[in-house]
Amino acid sequence: MLSSFRPLKQYVVLHDFVGQRPDEVHLDKGDIVLSAEKFADGWMRGIRAKNQRVGFFPAKAVRRLFPKGHDCKRTLIAKELLSSEETYCDSLIEINEEFALPLKEQSILLPEEHNQLFGSLSSLIALSEDFRRRLRERVNFWDEDETKIGDIFLNLAPLLKLIISFAVGHTNANQLFTKLRLTNEKFVSFLSSKEEKHSVGLMGLLICPIQRVPRYVLLLKECIKHTDENHQDFAVLNLALAEVQKIATDINENIRRVENELQLISIGKSFTQDDVNLLNSNRQFASRKAKSSSRLFLKERDKIDSKKLKKTASFCVPEFCGTNEDVGIGSENLSDTRKYIWEVATSVVEADDAKELGDSRHLFIFNDLVLVAQTLSNTKKQYKLRRKIPLCQVWIEEKRLDGADTLCSGLSVGSPFAMYKAVASDSESEPIKLRTVENVQKAIRKQKYFLEKAFKILPIPDGNFYTQNFSTVSNYQSGTEIELTFRKNTQIAIVGVVRDAGKWHPSIYDYSVEALGCTWYFGFISGRCGFVPADCFDVDTKPAESETLSMGRFLTMRRKFSEWTKRSFPPLSDRLVKVIGDGVQKVINVSEVADAARVIRQFFRRRSTILPEDVQWFLREVSDDKTVNVLLSAEVVIAKRMNAWGKCQKRMHFEVEEKVMAC
Numbered sequence: 001m002l003s004s005f006r007p008l009k010q011y012v013v014l015h016d017f018v019g020q021r022p023d024e025v026h027l028d029k030g031d032i033v034l035s036a037e038k039f040a041d042g043w044m045r046g047i048r049a050k051n052q053r054v055g056f057f058p059a060k061a062v063r064r065l066f067p068k069g070h071d072c073k074r075t076l077i078a079k080e081l082l083s084s085e086e087t088y089c090d091s092l093i094e095i096n097e098e099f100a101l102p103l104k105e106q107s108i109l110l111p112e113e114h115n116q117l118f119g120s121l122s123s124l125i126a127l128s129e130d131f132r133r134r135l136r137e138r139v140n141f142w143d144e145d146e147t148k149i150g151d152i153f154l155n156l157a158p159l160l161k162l163i164i165s166f167a168v169g170h171t172n173a174n175q176l177f178t179k180l181r182l183t184n185e186k187f188v189s190f191l192s193s194k195e196e197k198h199s200v201g202l203m204g205l206l207i208c209p210i211q212r213v214p215r216y217v218l219l220l221k222e223c224i225k226h227t228d229e230n231h232q233d234f235a236v237l238n239l240a241l242a243e244v245q246k247i248a249t250d251i252n253e254n255i256r257r258v259e260n261e262l263q264l265i266s267i268g269k270s271f272t273q274d275d276v277n278l279l280n281s282n283r284q285f286a287s288r289k290a291k292s293s294s295r296l297f298l299k300e301r302d303k304i305d306s307k308k309l310k311k312t313a314s315f316c317v318p319e320f321c322g323t324n325e326d327v328g329i330g331s332e333n334l335s336d337t338r339k340y341i342w343e344v345a346t347s348v349v350e351a352d353d354a355k356e357l358g359d360s361r362h363l364f365i366f367n368d369l370v371l372v373a374q375t376l377s378n379t380k381k382q383y384k385l386r387r388k389i390p391l392c393q394v395w396i397e398e399k400r401l402d403g404a405d406t407l408c409s410g411l412s413v414g415s416p417f418a419m420y421k422a423v424a425s426d427s428e429s430e431p432i433k434l435r436t437v438e439n440v441q442k443a444i445r446k447q448k449y450f451l452e453k454a455f456k457i458l459p460i461p462d463g464n465f466y467t468q469n470f471s472t473v474s475n476y477q478s479g480t481e482i483e484l485t486f487r488k489n490t491q492i493a494i495v496g497v498v499r500d501a502g503k504w505h506p507s508i509y510d511y512s513v514e515a516l517g518c519t520w521y522f523g524f525i526s527g528r529c530g531f532v533p534a535d536c537f538d539v540d541t542k543p544a545e546s547e548t549l550s551m552g553r554f555l556t557m558r559r560k561f562s563e564w565t566k567r568s569f570p571p572l573s574d575r576l577v578k579v580i581g582d583g584v585q586k587v588i589n590v591s592e593v594a595d596a597a598r599v600i601r602q603f604f605r606r607r608s609t610i611l612p613e614d615v616q617w618f619l620r621e622v623s624d625d626k627t628v629n630v631l632l633s634a635e636v637v638i639a640k641r642m643n644a645w646g647k648c649q650k651r652m653h654f655e656v657e658e659k660v661m662a663c
Contacts, residue, residue: 025055150236157243552627581656
């Protein structure tokens with residue numbers, strides 16, 4: 001029996017065939033046979049429609065039969081591929097003969113200008129001619145069931161990388177073309193002489209190689225769609241598609257990269273009075289409160305697990321990159337590449353400097369930075385740099401109508417320095433697109449992610465800390481659980497250490513905390529604690545009056561760090577603790593596994609007094625300053641509670657209290 005898993009295809013008999021063996025079927029010219037099997041030796045097995053006889057016959061004796069007016073889709077795609085390749089190849093030859101060669105022979109362009117415009121054109125022509133020749137050989141002798149084209153693409157794919165360099169140079173060629181039209185009269189005259197014959201123009205022709213690769217991808221997908229899985233070309237076509245898609249992706253990424261770099265250069269040049277180098281790989285920008293501070297961890301590497309530091313140091317020093325695929329914000333990494341996102345005209349509606357209120361400001365927003373500029377000339381697009389703000393300290397406030405794709409009443413960009421409200425553009429009909437705003441929001445989320453990573457490799461703070469209260473000079477909206485949100489004139493207790501001959505320094509370490517180009521303080525607002533930007537405070541005007549950090553806040557800070565960093569407190573080397581109860585004070589050595597009930601038993605172990613049976617005893621964790629007073633359950637492991645005390649162990653003790661049981 002014929003295989004029931006393969007569809008039967010119709011064939012028409014081209015000439016008579018007389019079988020010589022019992023398993024061979026006799027065929028007359030014009031007969032219709034149905035077959036699903038073709039063998040490597042050139043024979044087929046099928047059913048003769050006339051008498052339903054099953055047998056073998058030579059494949060050369062039949063031809064595939066399609067309905068009237070029908071040509072196999074796969075065949076049509078192959079023909080379209082050849083036809084489009086011939087058109088493409090002719091276009092390349094036309095560019096060379098009509099533009100490249102005459103411009104070179106007439107010396108209208110300098111050699112470097114000619115090379116920048118036409119680049120590797122001759123190599124692309126040779127590549128296309130060879131590919132066209134191979135395709136023509138296959139299509140001219142096309143067999144629906146036998147002919148392959150996937151192998152031609154597999155051989156072509158490595159050579160298509162030549163188009164990548166051509167695509168990268170195309171952006172520069174566009175710049176040069178614009179310049180030549182303004183400065184080279186002979187070039188302009190030459191182009192005018194070609195306009196009637198070549199309406200699309202030179203640059204329209206030069207973009208053909210870049211457009212060709214996506215066309216290959218589309219045709220390969222269509223060919224795969226109409227190729228049977230059992231066809232010998234099916235697997236090869238899929239391999240070829242994967243290779244060509246990689247080339248197409250590389251071309252697009254390189255074009256975007258070059259266009260972005262040109263955009264950065266253009267923006268940098270618009271700051272005529274400032275030295276703005278946006279291509280600089282060093283993306284650190286000093287905070288106004290970071291005059292003498294050191295970069296995060298440079299002095300304290302020995303205090304952190306070296307293996308963990310190597311894995312995560314990139315989040316503190318943004319010159320390196322780290323992955324962020326696990327947070328749903330895309331696969332882009334924090335790399336050296338600065339990317340332009342958007343620019344918008346704004347007015348200052350809130351500012352720490354009252355003189356700025358109402359001023360116009362032009363914001364240039366990048367994936368890591370916001371430049372705040374003052375417009376010097378609208379016609380020439382000239383600006384003066386007023387401020388650089390790391391994007392990790394920026395937030396967006398927007399209003400929109402439900403279901404609308406534009407903002408209905410504007411947008412505000414917040415920062416520790418000022419709040420900037422977007423104003424209407426020169427064209428009142430040009431609303432702010434939500435897609436643009438979402439791109440900015442996405443970039444902010446990425447920066448916040450890396451900021452959070454930077455904070456989470458900090459060691460758990462320990463030691464003697466002191467606080468000073470400051471009033472914030474601006475608003476701030478956090479984007480992570482480790483930051484605080486507050487309004488202007490909010491009182492925040494900043495935690496610091498005393499060093500440099502008794503001078504208070506606003507840091508929870510012996511060094512300043514810097515991440516993503518800005519300095520950060522740690523503070524408390526009521527019961528909440530977290531990091532705050534140093535730019536939200538004017539620390540220099542505060543007299544050096546500080547208070548010892550309460551034990552309640554000390555333990556809150558350490559437990560928050562343990563929660564954020566997913567790390568346990570280091571064990572205490574000495575677990576001797578003072579226990580007070582029933583008018584007696586004792587020092588007890590607590591074992592590593594002792595719970596509250598065991599500590600209570602230790603406390604009463606050598607007492608001669610018989611304890612009443614109707615009294616239940618509890619253990620309470622208490623600080624000397626009375627800011628900690630926690631009743632512990634009997635199962636709590638005391639050593640773990642004590643580990644949180646750190647170097648302030650002597651400021652803590654336990655108290656045993658009794659509770660009379662009801663009868």
